[in-house]
Amino acid sequence: MTYKRSLTIEICGSSGDRSLAAGEILIKTLSDIGYHVISFDAYPAEIRGFGKTVAHMRAGREIMLSLSSKVDILVSLNDRYAIEQLKNLNDEGVVIFDNRQRDITYEVLQQDEGQTDKHHLGPGVYTEEEGWKEITSEQVSIAGHLGPGMYLYGVPLYQLSQKTTNESRSRNIVVLGSVAALFNIPKNEFIGNLTAKLGKKDKSVDSVVAAFEEGYNYVRENVVKLDPYSFERLSVDRKGYKLMDGNKAVAQAAIDAGCKLYAGYPITPATKIMEVLFAELPKHGGAVVQTEDEISAIGHVTGAGFAGVRAMTATSGPGFCLMTEFIGYNVMSETPVVIVDSQRGGPATGLPTKTEQSDLNHALFGGNGDTPRIVVAPTSVKECYQWTAEAFYLAEKYQMPVIVLIDLFLSLSVRNVQLDPLPDYKKGSNKLPSQEDMKLYLRQKITDDGVSPRSLPGQENGYQVVSGLEQNEYGTPVYDEYSHTVMTQKRFRKIKTALDHDVPSPERIGQKGRVKLGVISWGSTAGAVADAVDSVLKEGKSVAMLKLIVINPLKEKEIQAFLDDCEKVLVPELNYQGQFANWLSIHFQQKFLRFNKVATRPITHDEIEAEINRLLKE
Amino acid sequence: MHTLHGRALPVASGAKLARPELTVLALVGDGDGLGIGAGHLPHTIRRNPDITCVLFDNAIYGLTKGQTSPMTPQHQITRSHPMGNPDPKMNPVLLALSYGAGYVARGFAGAPDEMQRLFEEGIRHKGFSFIHIMSPCVTFDKVNYLYDNLRSWVRLLPAGYDSTNLDRAFEIARGVELFTGLIYSKPSLEQGAR
Amino acid sequence: MQKKSLKYVIIGDGHAGNSAAETLRKGSPGSDIVIISTKPTHYFDHSLLATFLLDKKDITSLYVYPYTWYKDNNIRLRLNQTVTKVIPDKHELILSHNERVYYDRLLIASGAKPKLPESLSRYKSLLTVFTDAVDAMKLREKLGTFRHVTMVGGDCIGLHLAGAMLKLGKSVTFVLNEYNFWPLEFDETVKDKLIGCLKKKHIEVIADDMTTEIVKDGTRLNVLTKNGKIVKTDLAFLTSGMVPNIDFLDGSGIDVQTGILVDEYMHTSAQDIWAAGECATVYYPELKDYRQTTGEVNAKMLGNISAKNMLDEKRAVSLAEPGKITIEGEDFITYGWKGFSIDI
């Protein structure tokens, strides 16, 4: 790549054009030749609308944790939809389009745009040589919509697809060939990935490879490349890397951390976690249940936790709300459960297919009573793996609910990651009763660290009663001032113990010592902040960031030390109220500058960069 | 009004209580009415508000793209059960009868005239009416509720069928044949809705 | 000033097209202006092509305007797109990717392409053309691979190119045919003077002859002439003058001869269609006759005049000032070309 730190590519089509499949092959190939990649596709929200589908990916030499606002290369498999994407294309971006397409949009235009100019739509032209030819109109051909600095390359995708595979559905493959030729992407890797993807199930592999070659050769022979973009093979080995999204990482972590029961109810964007586990967990001796609702899902998980088994459920906002009563129950009954909440736009059913970070309040505060719980929020796909695994460890060790807050962006964006193996000691963390304890077993025994030894059901002499009622050490329901006070203290003491023993100091990135601007961030937005800080540091700016993964409990001393180093502190996040900034404000005197968006898409690194630069100038 | 997933019945009941002069329908899905919202069904039937509940059953979770629903047949492969659904499906008509619903019918999306008739009767029925509609999901169900399949499965109720006979209704509901039409309707004297 | 806002479409992103666009924009701030061009490159200055070969500058150094100029002037640029048909009755153009484009008023400024003499058409693939930025880019990439070049025919483009070749240390042969140094004012005395000057520059000139055959000889070429001469060379450039680029008007009903026939107001025989620049054959009241036009000066002037007429400001053409081309201190007259010198 000669021109920029990273390039963003979009392949845009309608749902039948198989643009997502093309995108998958493309990022796999870019990853194989040494690039860091991150992809985040957009597809029709309602299955009913067979609408716009966009494979969106960013690739670069350095690690990237966020998306860019601008696209550099736009591949159009459907001009009408791609025209809408032009607004995101950088002023010197590239457009690749089908310059011999059959007009499929002609009737549609007449139907759903009502008023159409009779000049722009007509029956087509008839010539002796070519017969009846349908013609696209100006509104629906992308060729007339580019900015003056953009590069337009036409490839006869439809014709080449017909020629090689006898059908128009391979336009997505032809265009991959063209992309390879235009941007110097090594051909062999591409073809390898192509055949691997189609391979076994498709007898027509040869004709598909031919489609790719046609697209490649057409560009080599006919297109004059003027744009500056190119990928060449990098001399880095990414063999140990796997392409996966956050959902997959969460599911993998559950398997590797020894989760033995998953219960869930379908909900976007968390459903995939259940689907992966349905296929994989039974192979590892675990069970998966699809329940009738989320109350039942967390009920199942609670039962499994009580039985001494690691268990998890995953959901999104509306389902998370249904689980609320059980969160309190798990606190009261001291039952370990792991709840993954993949946040989407809210409130209520909200924006099922759009990302947001607005469940933080609910994760921290949801429920009645004084309800301590551990809340962790991974910032990348890799951390989705690490911290889901960690959640099992913490839940079991501290006998309480641990909430893993991710979001739709993390759930669905695919990246190439190398997962570190989990340390063995984290695989079993029950505090089991000693022989001494078993003489007179107290399930809710008051201890210094707040954690009571836990007998597991069926253990001899380990008789216990747990419930959602306040209790004394024996587990007998009691409602007196003394018991409620010491028991509440005990439950909060566990959080303190966890803080001292198991919560790492938040990572500080950027300039050491005093800085003009500090940025504190959480969740997937921290990825954008990391990318932005990285690039402003290269410009020599005085900036540092603190990345918080454990949101409750907070490492107050370390955070205070960071605040003391900063002239100003910015807290960007993807919600309207500044839920995280509010949370910090409870704990620190600092005035936090906020940067809030409800953008329905992830915050991009360039938006953060612009905000950092603005604040530095002020 | 689109309520929350599973919560149409309580919301519809509330609307009817607040404005009795309104005609109120609660349209629910199979996942919706028999899964997440199933707990509301017996109690709505017990309270017998004058509303009509239509359960659009496509035997799949359509909106979330094809997971098993409470109406998915046992062993069917779905997105969430790649090895096949381990559990048998539910029987909504039998459920509604057992809970004591005063109007219970079944229709098929491929027979719109009959559906229309059932809707009209159901709305006219004083008290809670329950209509189970089998309605293919053409996107995510490629094996079970196909129009062709359903067309060959459904049967019209036998000639002279007496829809006020509860015992017959139970027989019909328990049987393996998929009868469509008005399966049970409480004689009007006993209707007395709130 | 136009009352109604019209859609002006211009075929051609050269001197004529761009000066017309500029004039149209000034005269009609609210109208739609679209330029369509086959070339993937932007509007560039042809007279810089030779020096482009001599340095390492980016192709954008040839561009007359930065692309932001089009943005600022709200002119829509459609590069890398070819018009294949004009349908005057419907006010429509058809583009090669099967798109129809509507216009209210159309300017055809499609320029010219190298003339390929009938007798040489079989050797097309062995001939190199040098007419635009992409040709220059490709030639620059292979500068290291040749030492001797032959100009097949003599025209000003050949002279322009020869100047650069000499500076690059290449040797040059001209094989002149009947298209002698298009478009110079030319007669026998001028011819002798010109050949003399070229020879002083150590350019070999084979005059009063013509290329009949080109044969591959390993990696090199043999250029054979009517008089039996064989020129061993590395590259044979087609420099036999230019002909208007008007093939796409076939069947449109627009009157053409060598170029598109326009009256003194640059209007063609079809309603709402004008033509300007090297593609046009223009009626000059001064001459009481038609003349094929060429050169940057002409193209700009004619583009501007046609735009005025498209804006309903009636404006008739007049002949351009002559320009001169300088070789070894001697000047040669050309009409419409902005002059150049191949002396250092």
Ligand SMILES: Cc1cc2nc3c(=O)[nH]c(=O)nc-3n(C[C@H](O)[C@H](O)[C@H](O)COP(=O)(O)OP(=O)(O)OC[C@H]3O[C@@H](n4cnc5c(N)ncnc54)[C@H](O)[C@@H]3O)c2cc1C
């Ligand atoms: C190497 C070289 C050097 C020169 N040096 C000089 C010089 O020093 N001084 C001088 O005065 N003159 C010079 N000229 C001549 C001068 O450049 C031309 O006379 C002048 O460019 C003509 O301008 P124009 O606008 O008519 O056409 P052009 O500049 O040729 O533009 C024609 C445009 O039409 C477009 N086009 C053609 N057909 C189609 C179609 N079917 N669909 C869409 N678009 C189409 C092309 O893409 C192009 O943009 C030189 C020419 C060359 C080739």
Ligand SMILES: Cc1ncc(C[n+]2csc(CCOP(=O)(O)OP(=O)(O)O)c2C)c(N)n1
């Ligand atoms: C509390 C909650 N959990 C999960 C969801 C996600 N969700 C939306 S619709 C649906 C299933 C719909 O199935 P069904 O009721 O059969 O209707 P269909 O889409 O098949 O018509 C689910 C799980 C939600 N909206 N709210």
Ligand SMILES: [Mg+2]
């Ligand atoms: Mg359903």
